[in-house]
Amino acid sequence: MATEVIIPALGVVVETVKILRWLKSEGDRVREGEPLLEIESEKVTTEITSPASGIVGCILYPEGSEVPITKVAAVIVAEGEAVPEFYRQQGEEAPPPSMPTAGPLVILTERASKGVKAVPAARKLAEKEGVDLSLVRPTGPHGTIMKKDVEAYLASAISRKPLQRVSTLARKEAARLGVSVEGIHGTGTRGRVMRADVLRAAEQPKAIPEEEDLFGKVIPMNKMRQVIGRRMAESAFTAPHIYLFIDVNMERVLDLREMILEDVERQFKVRPSINDFLIKAVALTIREYPLLNATLRGDEIHVHPEINVGLAVAMDDGLIVPAIPRADELSLGTIAQMRVDLVDRARGGKLTIEEVQRGTFTISSLASFDISFFTAILNPPQSGILTVGRTQDQLYLEGGQVRTRKVANCGLSVDHRIVDGAVGAAFLQSLKKKLENPSFAFRQL
Amino acid sequence: MATLTPTTSVGTGGSPYDIAVIGAGPGGYVAAIRAAQMGARVLVIEKDDLGGTCLNRGCIPTKAFLSDVKPLRRIKNSPVYEGRERLSLNIQEMVNRKNQLVRTMVDGIATLFKSNRIQWVRGAGSFLDSKSIGVLRDGERETYRAKSIIIATGSKAGTIPTATIDGGKVLSTDDILNIRKIPRDLVIIGGGAIGIEFATIFNGLGTQVTVVEMLPKIVATEDDEIIRRVQRVLEGEGIRILTDTKVLGASSHKGKVRVEVQEGSGEKGQVTAEKVLVATERIPCTEGLGLETIGLKMEGPFIAANAKMETSTDGVYAVGDVVGKMMFANAASAEGIIAAENIMGRSREIDYRRIPSCVYAIPEIASVGMRETDAREGGLEIRVGRFPYRSSGRAVAMGEAEGIVKIIAEKELGEILGVHILGENATELIAECALAINLEASIEDLAEVVKGHPTLSEAIMEAALDWSKASIHQPRKK
Numbered sequence: 001m002a003t004e005v006i007i008p009a010l011g012v013v014v015e016t017v018k019i020l021r022w023l024k025s026e027g028d029r030v031r032e033g034e035p036l037l038e039i040e041s042e043k044v045t046t047e048i049t050s051p052a053s054g055i056v057g058c059i060l061y062p063e064g065s066e067v068p069i070t071k072v073a074a075v076i077v078a079e080g081e082a083v084p085e086f087y088r089q090q091g092e093e094a095p096p097p098s099m100p101t102a103g104p105l106v107i108l109t110e111r112a113s114k115g116v117k118a119v120p121a122a123r124k125l126a127e128k129e130g131v132d133l134s135l136v137r138p139t140g141p142h143g144t145i146m147k148k149d150v151e152a153y154l155a156s157a158i159s160r161k162p163l164q165r166v167s168t169l170a171r172k173e174a175a176r177l178g179v180s181v182e183g184i185h186g187t188g189t190r191g192r193v194m195r196a197d198v199l200r201a202a203e204q205p206k207a208i209p210e211e212e213d214l215f216g217k218v219i220p221m222n223k224m225r226q227v228i229g230r231r232m233a234e235s236a237f238t239a240p241h242i243y244l245f246i247d248v249n250m251e252r253v254l255d256l257r258e259m260i261l262e263d264v265e266r267q268f269k270v271r272p273s274i275n276d277f278l279i280k281a282v283a284l285t286i287r288e289y290p291l292l293n294a295t296l297r298g299d300e301i302h303v304h305p306e307i308n309v310g311l312a313v314a315m316d317d318g319l320i321v322p323a324i325p326r327a328d329e330l331s332l333g334t335i336a337q338m339r340v341d342l343v344d345r346a347r348g349g350k351l352t353i354e355e356v357q358r359g360t361f362t363i364s365s366l367a368s369f370d371i372s373f374f375t376a377i378l379n380p381p382q383s384g385i386l387t388v389g390r391t392q393d394q395l396y397l398e399g400g401q402v403r404t405r406k407v408a409n410c411g412l413s414v415d416h417r418i419v420d421g422a423v424g425a426a427f428l429q430s431l432k433k434k435l436e437n438p439s440f441a442f443r444q445l
Numbered sequence: 446m447a448t449l450t451p452t453t454s455v456g457t458g459g460s461p462y463d464i465a466v467i468g469a470g471p472g473g474y475v476a477a478i479r480a481a482q483m484g485a486r487v488l489v490i491e492k493d494d495l496g497g498t499c500l501n502r503g504c505i506p507t508k509a510f511l512s513d514v515k516p517l518r519r520i521k522n523s524p525v526y527e528g529r530e531r532l533s534l535n536i537q538e539m540v541n542r543k544n545q546l547v548r549t550m551v552d553g554i555a556t557l558f559k560s561n562r563i564q565w566v567r568g569a570g571s572f573l574d575s576k577s578i579g580v581l582r583d584g585e586r587e588t589y590r591a592k593s594i595i596i597a598t599g600s601k602a603g604t605i606p607t608a609t610i611d612g613g614k615v616l617s618t619d620d621i622l623n624i625r626k627i628p629r630d631l632v633i634i635g636g637g638a639i640g641i642e643f644a645t646i647f648n649g650l651g652t653q654v655t656v657v658e659m660l661p662k663i664v665a666t667e668d669d670e671i672i673r674r675v676q677r678v679l680e681g682e683g684i685r686i687l688t689d690t691k692v693l694g695a696s697s698h699k700g701k702v703r704v705e706v707q708e709g710s711g712e713k714g715q716v717t718a719e720k721v722l723v724a725t726e727r728i729p730c731t732e733g734l735g736l737e738t739i740g741l742k743m744e745g746p747f748i749a750a751n752a753k754m755e756t757s758t759d760g761v762y763a764v765g766d767v768v769g770k771m772m773f774a775n776a777a778s779a780e781g782i783i784a785a786e787n788i789m790g791r792s793r794e795i796d797y798r799r800i801p802s803c804v805y806a807i808p809e810i811a812s813v814g815m816r817e818t819d820a821r822e823g824g825l826e827i828r829v830g831r832f833p834y835r836s837s838g839r840a841v842a843m844g845e846a847e848g849i850v851k852i853i854a855e856k857e858l859g860e861i862l863g864v865h866i867l868g869e870n871a872t873e874l875i876a877e878c879a880l881a882i883n884l885e886a887s888i889e890d891l892a893e894v895v896k897g898h899p900t901l902s903e904a905i906m907e908a909a910l911d912w913s914k915a916s917i918h919q920p921r922k923k
Contacts (some may be wrong), residue, residue, distance in 0.1 A: 169887030172858045188885075195885055 002084055003052035005036060005074040007067050016066045017041045019073065024056045030076060037073065046353035052076045057083035071225075093307075118145035125150045136245040138340060166193040177202045178348075239296075240416040243375045246428040250406045251389045253277050253438045258333075268333035275311065276336040278363055281434040281441060282329035282386055283307045286361060289427045291419050292384040293360045301418055309381070310359030311339060313346040320346050323359030331336060332442060363388065373409035383418040384427075386413035462488040465578055465591035466790055467570040467734070470497020471504075471774040473597030474554055476781030481561035483789040488589055489565035495554040497599050498766075499774040501547055501664050506622045507642050509543040511805055514649030516609025518807065523844065534650055543622065571735035575758050579735075593788045596748060597781060598734060600766035603725035605634055608695035614702045615695055615721045618643070628652050630718040632704050634692050638804040640724035641679070643740035645806040648684050655685040655716050657706055661687055664804055668816040668865040670851060675810055675867055678847050682807070687716075695721055709888055717835045729767045744769075752783035752794035762788065776800050803872040807849050811875035814863030814882060817853055826856040827847045830888070830912030832904045833870045836919055839899035845869035850908040852878070852888065859887035859912075870901050877905055890914050 007017055017192040024030050036056075057077035061067050076196035093426050113166040116133045118126070122145045126133050129150070136153045138145040166174075166181050170193045174181045177198065184201045186193035221229065257272060264272050284306045286293045294303045310323035322342040324335055345351050362379045375391040389409040395402055410431065414424040434441035449472045455473030456883060457900045464480045469491035477487045494501050515533055520526045520588050558565055566587070568580035577590045602617040603811065604610060610617045616624070627650045632641045636658030659864040661691035662672050663679075663686060676686055689709035695702050703717045729747050742749040742757035747769035754762045779800055784794045804810040820827045834840035834848035848868015864878035881891050896902050908917045 168887040168890050169858055169885035170861055172887060176858065 002057060002081065003054065004072045004089075005048065005076060005303055006048060007039065007069050007071050007073050009050070011053050016068050019061050019063055019067060020045070021063055022074075023047075024050075025060055026056050028056045030054065032054055039041060039067075041129060041284040050072075050076060054078050056083075057081070058087055060087060111334055116145065117143055119147060121147040122150045122406060129154055129347075165191065169195040169345075170198045173198045174202075223319075231380060231390040232377050235378050239378050239380070240418050241375075241413050242376065242419075242421050242424060243411060243413055244421065244424050244428055245373055245409055245411045246432050247394075247407050248432045248435050250274075250408045250435065253435050254406060256438045256442065264333045264336065268337050270333070270336045270340050272332055273339070275363070275365060275388075276332055276339055277326060277438065277442070278365075278386075278436070279309045279311065279327050279335050279339065279386060280330070281431055281438075282346055282361065282363060283309050283330075284441060285427055285431045287328050288430055289423060292414070292427055294383045294418050295360075295381040296383070296415065298415055304360040306358075306360065308358045308360045310362040311343070312362060312364040312379075313343050315347060320351065320356060321353045321362055322346050322351050323357055325358055361385070367391065367408070373411055375411060376413050378413055378415055383415045384424070385413045386431075387413070453465070461576065461592055462486050462564075463588035463591065464488070464593045464595060464785070465490065465570075465580065465589055466595045466597055468497065468529070468597035468599055468730075468765070468767075469554070469565065470597060470599045470676055470765060470777065471499045472599065472767075472777030472781040473497065473595065474512050475778040476557075476595050476764060476785040477563050478561050478596060479782045479787060480785035481563050483785065485789060487561075487563045488591060489563055490570035490589070491565060491567060492569040493567075494551050494553050495558075495565070496547070498601075499553070499777075500550055502619045502622060503546075505547060505550065506543045506773050506854075508805060509546055510539055510646045511642070511649075511807075513539050515807065516906050518649045518787065518889055519844065530798065534627070537625060539625055540625070557696075567735060572732055572739050575739045575761055593762065595754075595784050595788075596734065596756070596761065596763040596767055597765045597777070598730040598767050599777075600727035600729050600772065602770075603635065603723060603727050605692060605723055605725050607692045608634060608704065608721060608723060610723055614697070614719070614871070615723065616722055618722065621720075621722050622685065624720075627684060628719040629743045631655070631720050631722060632657060632702070632716050632718040632726050633722045635724035635726070636660070636686065636688065637666075637724065637726065637890070638664055638802075639727075640722075641675075641804060641806045643722055643724060644679065644684050646760075648679075648682055649807070653683070653685075653718075655687065655718065656696075657684070657690050657692055657704070657716070658688045659691055660688065661709070664810060667804070667812055668851065668863070669818060670814070671810060671865045671867045674849065675806065675808065678808060678867075684685060685847075694773055696857060704892075723726065727766060727772060731767060731770055747896060752796075753787045753792070753830075754780050754795065770899070771797050771800060771802065772796075773800070773802055775803075799879060799882050800873075801875045803875065805872065808845070808868045809871040810865075811871040812863065812865040813879045814861065815853060816863060816865070817851075818920075819869065820853050820862050825862065827853050827862065828856055828912055830910070830916070832908035832911055832916060832919065834901075836907070837899070837904045839901050839903070840869060842899065843869060850874070850903075850904045852891070852908045852912055854888040854912055859884065859889055861866045861888055861891065864905075866905075868904075874902055874905060877902060 007051040008296050020040050022037050023035050030036060030053065032051065032053045034231050036050045037048050039046060039048060052184045054076045057075040059074045061073050067073060067366050072087065077083055080266065115172040118133055119140065127148055131150055131153060132144055137144050137150050139149050140146040165186065167188065173182060173195050179198060179202045181193050181198060184193050187197055188194040203400065253274070257274060257277065261272065290303045293307055294301050306326050307328045308323040308325045309327040310321040312319055312321050322337050324330070324342070327335060342351065361382055362385040364376050364385060366374055367388055371389050372392070374387050376385045376387045379383050387410065391406050391408040393404045394407040395404055396405060408426065411427050412424050456573050463485035465488045466477045466488045469489050473489060474495060477489045481487045499505060514533060517532060519835045520529045520532060565584065566580055568582040570578045573579050573588060574761040576592065578594065579588050602619050608615050612620050621643065630653040631647050633644050633654060633656045636656045636657050640656055641664055644656050648654045664672055671804050680686055687706065691707045693705040693707050695704045698717060701717050701719055702721045704721060705713065705715050707713045715752055730749065731746070739758050739761065741761065748756055748763040748767050750756050750763045750768045754764050764780035764784050766772045769779065770776070780795055781838045781879040781923060783795050786793050798814050801811055832850045840846050841850065845868065848871065851865040852861065853863040861878065861882050864875065866874050888909050892906055892913065894906055896906055907916045907918055909923055911919060914922045
């Protein structure tokens with residue numbers, strides 16, 4: 001029976017992926033779990049493995065294609081089995097591949113490299129540099145391409161640098177605005193990209209319709225919104241949520257942060273934020289309550305072996321949750337380093353699928369929006385999500401004197417199928433204790 | 446000239462021209478040629494000789510004179526030429542030479558018209574409606590129809606109410622180009638680009654020149670630093686410059702003209718000279734064009750036009766001095782090309798920050814883009830790179846060490862905002878900078894260009910390097 005190779009949904013915000021490379025050709029034998037193709041989305045690059053053993057019956061999208069998620073990209077058939085005609089027709093509708101437009105990079109295609117004799121070192125280098133081996137002049141015996149031939153080709157290809165099609169100011173402006181000049185329509189002589197073109201391109205995505213324009217209008221949901229909608233609805237309607245809230249006195253942890261700020265900065269070259277303390281404290285608390293690190297599969301609760309704490313990062317076009325692996329074992333400085341790097345790359349769309357998918361628990365903070373407390377929907381298939389509100393002054397009595405202290409409200413949403421209210425409450429209480437007695441909780445910085 | 450039958454509607458078979466251009470100066474004739482290149486049937490209407498003020502009474506004649514004067518000045522200033530004291534210039538021969546070369550070039554434009562199948566008629570054009578122009582020729586009126594019309598009527602020599610031009614002692618810039626005798630002394634009213642050019646020419650001819658400028662500074666459109674330097678140099682050459690000074694009147698006095706002046710402080714005085722040249726701001730030629738019949742919007746005395754050179758009336762364009770945005774021949778030609786291309790279906794806009802302005806004094810002044818004060822007042826974060834001619838081997842070897850290259854660039858991207866050059870060949874050197882701005886080069890690009898050595902253009906590279914405190918031939922900056 002034919003098995004479909006389906007482009008998976010890569011996190012919440014991905015609509016389409018680009019097929020970077022097919023690792024197998026039509027007719028090749030493949031085992032289940034063996035890497036079949038490489039894909040790239042705005043956010044991540046990853047390999048997709050074969051869902052079944054058999055023969056690659058047909059490949060429906062060529063390298064370079066943009067493919068919507070959940071589409072069938074290839075079909076695996078049993079030996080001797082024909083590919084159902086239905087799939088072939090689907091493939092014909094595939095959009096033409098978006099070819100690389102600039103640079104000497106040539107994507108290595110199976111067709112081009114087949115029939116070319118090359119030593120393994122040459123192939124390896126060609127693959128690394130993206131060189132089409134059929135263009136390389138062989139000098140080895142019987143027309144075999146040697147490693148030095150690829151090097152010679154690279155040297156010559158690099159010396160044939162393409163004509164500068166972007167003005168200096170346009171290039172600098174693009175770098176400043178963080179936009180890519182690739183694909184920008186150039187209005188200068190011979191299509192040269194000028195600064196005004198970059199400015200125009202940078203403005204376009206921000207050209208959201210005026211608010212008054214939206215009233216009375218129907219807005220079609222794009223793929224991203226559909227995916228967010230479906231996953232959140234699924235989570236909200238299948239996982240029975242319980243919401244628990246607790247006030248945490250943040251004074252000591254704030255003081256501790258002040259105290260160690262300089263040392264951490266000197267040693268780790270990064271400024272630790274309160275979020276880093278939260279990540280660490282949550283990871284340590286999960287150690288005590290493994291059910292907060294679990295996923296429901298049928299009638300089984302699978303407790304993950306690692307505690308990987310995700311941090312929700314808001315983006316212009318949605319959100320993404322990169323996770324810090326084994327946060328319970330990491331020092332605060334390392335957590336800060338990883339957080340800065342992950343958040344940076346999340347905003348730049350440069351996370352790997354691994355970094356997004358490994359999360360076992362999520363922290364979501366809206367403190368910067370002055371939110372006092374809020375409930376969150378679980379990030380499926382996780383069993384817990386912690387919400388963090390802003391830290392504010394609270395009055396309290398001490399020896400008959402009115403005093404103030406800095407308090408933040410933390411909320412916990414749990415999947416009641418896995419975690420009961422008492423367990424969730426105990427988790428929160430333990431977390432509170434850690435944050436309020438940080439010198440003990442964070443004794444290993 | 447094309448032969449034309451005076452009928453009420455001209456055009457082959459009565460069909461209208463694609464474009465009619467009124468005025469054949471550097472705005473009009475260039476627009477006509479560009480449009481013809483793009484396939485338009487073009488008619489040019491010119492009441493005088495082809496080439497306009499630029500060719501007949503402006504840029505080219507004065508450059509002919511300057512080229513005569515300049516070698517003499519250099520020889521007179523250099524001890525290496527023996528017998529130099531005896532050398533002098535023959536003004537009549539200078540005028541003859543000028544007239545001859547002007548005639549050659551006017552014929553050249555006629556040849557260009559012919560090769561581009563452009564028809565032209567001599568006569569004063571005036572609008573009958575927005576698609577037809579009446580032309581008065583020998584007392585008869587002909588009517589021409591065109592789908593689009595470009596007004597390129599230019600400007601005429603400026604006047605001043607307190608000194609009436611008589612063509613004898615008080616001259617216009619047109620008159621002085623045909624002068625027969627070198628005056629012993631000359632008062633030039635107006636210290637703009639034109640006044641300063643004539644001051645330079647006559648100073649070179651040995652005339653005692655006094656420039657009277659109403660504004661606090663001469664060549665006021667240039668960068669302040671350049672203005673201060675050029676005034677110092679011109680004064681050093683023997684030109685008297687009175688700024689912030691008004692002309693109250695001019696009257697005959699013992700065969701000369703006495704010019705009454707009043708300084709900004711209120712103090713009055715007088716300058717007596719053989720001749721007075723009125724070189725005040727030029728006046729756009731809009732009279733008799735019938736602009737009121739098509740209801741064209743004006744901006745003061747000028748015709749209002751947008752960056753596409755479109756006027757307020759559909760299908761009517763205006764370029765050059767009559768628009769008055771930048772009263773230089775090169776700007777007029779650039780505007781003419783843009784008007785022609787827009788009519789022919791392209792969409793282009795003029796950017797005056799990319800058009801160089803050139804003043805042909807000795808030393809020359811050339812600039813493109815913003816002045817330092819404009820940039821600072823505009824709130825831009827800038828840095829300035831400078832390189833004096835005195836540090837240029839070539840300039841010193843030429844005996845032309847007076848001058849400076851000044852480049853203003855924005856700090857973050859290194860965008861070249863303005864370049865100002867004072868000195869020998871400044872008007873040629875500015876071209877490289879205009880190219881750099883046009884290509885959106887950064888100041889680092891300008892600094893990386895390798896120059897021939899020794900050349901004056903090295904000064905541009907050095908000024909660009911100086912911007913990054915990396916000038917090789919200047920003392921190191923902290």
